[in-house]
Amino acid sequence: METIIEMKDIVKVFPPNVVALDDVTTDFRKGEIHAIVGENGAGKSTLMKVLYGLEPRNDGKILYRGQFVHFKDPGEAIAAGIGMVHQEILLIQEYTIWQNIVLGIEPAGFLGTLNQAQAQRNVQAKIDEFKFNLNADDLVKDISVAAKQKVEILKLLYRNVEVLILDEPTAVLTPQEIPQLFTELKRLRDSGKTILFISHHLDEVLDISDRITVMRKGKKIATVDASETNKEDLARMMVGRDVLFLSAREEKRPGPVVFSIENLSYIDGNQHKRLEGLNLQVHSGEIVGVAGVEGNGQLELVNCIMGLSQPATGHMAVNGKELTRAEILERRKFISFVSQDRSKMGASVKASITDNTMMTHHRLNPRFTHWKGFLLDYKYSRQFTHEIEEQFGVSMGSMDAPFKSLSGGNQQKVILGRELLLDTPFLLLDQPTRGLDVGSIEYVHEVILKMRSQDRAILLISADLEELFRISDRIVVMHRGKIVADLPIEKTNVEQVGYLMLEGKDKEDAKEVR
Amino acid sequence: MRKKFVSGILGILVALFIGAVVMLVQGYDPIATYGALFSYSLGGLYPLSTTLRNSVPLILTGLSASIAFASGPVNLGQPGQFLIGALFATVGGLYIHLPAVLEIPVLILLALIGGALWSGVAAMMRKWFSMDEFITTLMLNIIADFFTYWAISYPFFDQTAYSPMTPQIDKAGWLPEFGNFNTNVIVMVIAFVVVWFIFSRMTAGYEWRLTGQNSIFARLGGCNIDKNYVTVMLLTGALAGLAGGLIVMAGPHRFIKDLGANYAWNGVMIAMVANNGLVGTVLYGLFFSSLQSGALGMELITAVPSEFISVLQAVIVLVIVAGRGLLDIWLDRSLVKRKARERAI
Numbered sequence: 001m002e003t004i005i006e007m008k009d010i011v012k013v014f015p016p017n018v019v020a021l022d023d024v025t026t027d028f029r030k031g032e033i034h035a036i037v038g039e040n041g042a043g044k045s046t047l048m049k050v051l052y053g054l055e056p057r058n059d060g061k062i063l064y065r066g067q068f069v070h071f072k073d074p075g076e077a078i079a080a081g082i083g084m085v086h087q088e089i090l091l092i093q094e095y096t097i098w099q100n101i102v103l104g105i106e107p108a109g110f111l112g113t114l115n116q117a118q119a120q121r122n123v124q125a126k127i128d129e130f131k132f133n134l135n136a137d138d139l140v141k142d143i144s145v146a147a148k149q150k151v152e153i154l155k156l157l158y159r160n161v162e163v164l165i166l167d168e169p170t171a172v173l174t175p176q177e178i179p180q181l182f183t184e185l186k187r188l189r190d191s192g193k194t195i196l197f198i199s200h201h202l203d204e205v206l207d208i209s210d211r212i213t214v215m216r217k218g219k220k221i222a223t224v225d226a227s228e229t230n231k232e233d234l235a236r237m238m239v240g241r242d243v244l245f246l247s248a249r250e251e252k253r254p255g256p257v258v259f260s261i262e263n264l265s266y267i268d269g270n271q272h273k274r275l276e277g278l279n280l281q282v283h284s285g286e287i288v289g290v291a292g293v294e295g296n297g298q299l300e301l302v303n304c305i306m307g308l309s310q311p312a313t314g315h316m317a318v319n320g321k322e323l324t325r326a327e328i329l330e331r332r333k334f335i336s337f338v339s340q341d342r343s344k345m346g347a348s349v350k351a352s353i354t355d356n357t358m359m360t361h362h363r364l365n366p367r368f369t370h371w372k373g374f375l376l377d378y379k380y381s382r383q384f385t386h387e388i389e390e391q392f393g394v395s396m397g398s399m400d401a402p403f404k405s406l407s408g409g410n411q412q413k414v415i416l417g418r419e420l421l422l423d424t425p426f427l428l429l430d431q432p433t434r435g436l437d438v439g440s441i442e443y444v445h446e447v448i449l450k451m452r453s454q455d456r457a458i459l460l461i462s463a464d465l466e467e468l469f470r471i472s473d474r475i476v477v478m479h480r481g482k483i484v485a486d487l488p489i490e491k492t493n494v495e496q497v498g499y500l501m502l503e504g505k506d507k508e509d510a511k512e513v514r
Numbered sequence: 515m516r517k518k519f520v521s522g523i524l525g526i527l528v529a530l531f532i533g534a535v536v537m538l539v540q541g542y543d544p545i546a547t548y549g550a551l552f553s554y555s556l557g558g559l560y561p562l563s564t565t566l567r568n569s570v571p572l573i574l575t576g577l578s579a580s581i582a583f584a585s586g587p588v589n590l591g592q593p594g595q596f597l598i599g600a601l602f603a604t605v606g607g608l609y610i611h612l613p614a615v616l617e618i619p620v621l622i623l624l625a626l627i628g629g630a631l632w633s634g635v636a637a638m639m640r641k642w643f644s645m646d647e648f649i650t651t652l653m654l655n656i657i658a659d660f661f662t663y664w665a666i667s668y669p670f671f672d673q674t675a676y677s678p679m680t681p682q683i684d685k686a687g688w689l690p691e692f693g694n695f696n697t698n699v700i701v702m703v704i705a706f707v708v709v710w711f712i713f714s715r716m717t718a719g720y721e722w723r724l725t726g727q728n729s730i731f732a733r734l735g736g737c738n739i740d741k742n743y744v745t746v747m748l749l750t751g752a753l754a755g756l757a758g759g760l761i762v763m764a765g766p767h768r769f770i771k772d773l774g775a776n777y778a779w780n781g782v783m784i785a786m787v788a789n790n791g792l793v794g795t796v797l798y799g800l801f802f803s804s805l806q807s808g809a810l811g812m813e814l815i816t817a818v819p820s821e822f823i824s825v826l827q828a829v830i831v832l833v834i835v836a837g838r839g840l841l842d843i844w845l846d847r848s849l850v851k852r853k854a855r856e857r858a859i
Binding site: 014015350358359 | 718720723724731733734735736737738847849850851854855
């Protein structure tokens with residue numbers, strides 16, 4: 001098979017000094033499905049965006065059909081025959097399918113009026129040509145997510161694209177819809193299109209692709225034929241070591257209840273019920289993992305616990321102290337909080353590292369202030385920052401440097417240090433390893449387990465099942481604002497929790513476990 | 515800090531150069547013009563003292579805007595707060611008669627209260643009716659403008675005058691002068707030291723700064739954002755009010771029509787140029803004051819009209835604000851290039 005795209009020595013640096021692509025060289029062949037796999041932040045999406053002209057590259061060459069190309073924007077890439085379908089659906093909901101598809105290249109009739117009949121006919125012809133089973137006259141808002149994704153693909157096919165880039169297309173689909181998408185992608189491949197497929201689901205990748213490129217930390221590790229590899233090999237290449245699917249916990253009997261919520265419900269500004277009758281307890285020395293597809297109420301739960309939102313019904317208490325309607329400062333005496341988004345909730349990136357470490361402490365710990373809390377003791381807060389630096393192994397230039405000058409892993413260490421040294425009985429950790437590299441993830445896990453051995457009660461929200469199974473004692477599953485399962489780790493497995501996350505109920509035959 | 519200093523000096527030099535080009539195009543001699551400008555603002559004791567004295571309202575309204583913007587509230591009500599503060603001090607000076615050691619502090623206090631009252635109205639409107647201070651402070655400026663105009667035309671009108679103005683305040687309320695040095699500068703320095711200390715060393719200032727940078731983080735961290743908002747509004751209003759009061763006490767010693775001129779808007783502009791830094795606000799305030807003080811001398815000696823200074827000010831603002839962004843982009847780009855080169859080898 002002939003090579004259609006060659007990417008040579010691609011380098012991409014995000015300011016100030018994050019190397020997203022580190023000398024990546026790879027090639028794609030005409031008429032293949034080529035998967036690009038890697039962990040979050042490995043550079044898969046960036047590589048594709050560079051190819052597609054969405055991100056300028058800092059160095060390297062791209063050859064398309066034997067010609068050097070340099071697309072300045074996606075429009076040029078599409079005109080040349082390379083198109084990308086993004087994770088989010090970018091369609092106009094109020095328009096019909098054909099209106100969405102011809103948008104931007106409408107067939108013009110008399111005096112530039114839109115030739116509706118012809119546009120509609122053209123689109124239906126394309127739909128039939130690729131056997132997409134859609135009706136061009138349907139409104140986009142009335143069709144399923146899977147159908148919307150097909151419309152996105154059609155938009156590109158209508159523009160005669162030869163190379164289709166799909167960014168994690170299965171992330172928005174239900175398990176039943178995935179095989180159908182794959183059948184369609186295979187049909188496209190057989191008609192001569194090249195499909196580049198970004199994913200981190202290894203099973204999917206092995207199922208659909210002809211070749212697989214593995215990326216790790218901005219580097220290309222290998223390109224292999226799908227028929228000559230397996231899941232374990234791919235995982236090892238992705239992570240850079242053998243992946244332990246084993247638990248890292250030591251046996252430990254949990255103590256008394258520390259954190260409890262009872263019948264907690266939350267209704268948002270649009271009168272939608274976002275949380276419904278949640279009951280949950282976390283004991284001291286216990287890690288409870290919250291699993292769920294993003295957007296099933298995790299954010300609302302965090303906001304209710306932290307006091308950013310007021311629940312409609314229910315109670316929350318830590319160590320028997322009622323906190324349901326408490327001031328945030330009062331809650332912080334009992335709750336340490338690591339947010340999923342460091343720059344939005346976890347820190348002020350413009351402020352100095354010291355300014356970031358003393359937050360909350362400046363109100364709760366009298367050592368940080370003089371004059372009854374009015375005057376700050378900067379000397380002490382610098383000493384405290386130094387303590388975090390030592391204890392959590394942060395590498396920082398100067399503690400007066402802005403927080404944003406730290407790398408992601410070091411930022412998270414500083415935040416963990418600040419929160420854990422609050423010495424509260426309960427820890428709320430919302431995706432504490434999101435966007436971190438493998439080494440930092442392992443470190444964060446170690447710290448969490450250490451807190452468990454110090455008898456703290458820990459609620460860990462994570463989108464990563466592997467993480468949950470690695471360190472939790474118990475897993476609760478959230479689905480559409482409800483807790484649909486509360487399972488001890490020994491009595492469940494990834495398949496069962498995965499199914500619960502998607503369906504909200506148990507598969508009949510999954511109940512008998514391993 | 516050093517980077518800011520360098521970019522500020524560079525910006526001013528570039529702006530002066532652009533100004534020189536404008537003058538050349540119009541057929542004026544730039545060197546003679548700048549010479550006149552700076553000799554009438556900095557060359558000698560008398561020009562220097564004029565520059566210092568005129569810098570006080572600029573710096574105080576500038577500090578008001580800097581602290582507000584850096585802490586979150588978009589208080590654009592300095593002109594109104596300035597006028598109400600001036601009116602409070604004037605009325606106090608008309609009816610309160612004390613020895614100078616007491617009269618001056620009382621009038622200063624009244625000016626602070628007047629300004630705080632006016633910004634407090636905006637703060638309450640936000641608290642009770644969730645009205646954005648960005649709008650309400652601007653509206654209150656207009657109300658203050660006409661309210662003070664009415665006040666000096668009717669209830670406090672000087673019957674012997676031909677245009678709207680109040681009588682002179684009690685002589686005890688006049689700020690003493692030493693030679694040509696007016697003590698309004700001393701009041702300004704004290705005000706600066708106090709707000710700098712609050713902003714940089716006290717718990718409240720820490721919370722204001724962090725709230726201004728990322729309010730959700732500060733809120734989750736346990737800061738009482740609502741209370742801080744009200745405090746910042748009151749403090750920044752008081753600073754603008756103080757500027758107004760000092761104008762009356764140092765200058766005409768009465769409230770005359772158009773007393774506020776453009777001081778407060780210039781203050782807001784200075785805050786923007788200084789990127790809401792307190793020390794920067796003082797330095798830029800002195801510099802802008804020297805331009806304005808030198809303008810008259812420049813007009814006297816050369817044919818360049820004093821309006822040219824408005825052009826120069828605008829150019830300086832644009833060059834410095836744009837330059838700040840540009841410098842960051844350049845630094846980022848050169849870092850990226852270096853990194854990319856390392857990787858490519």
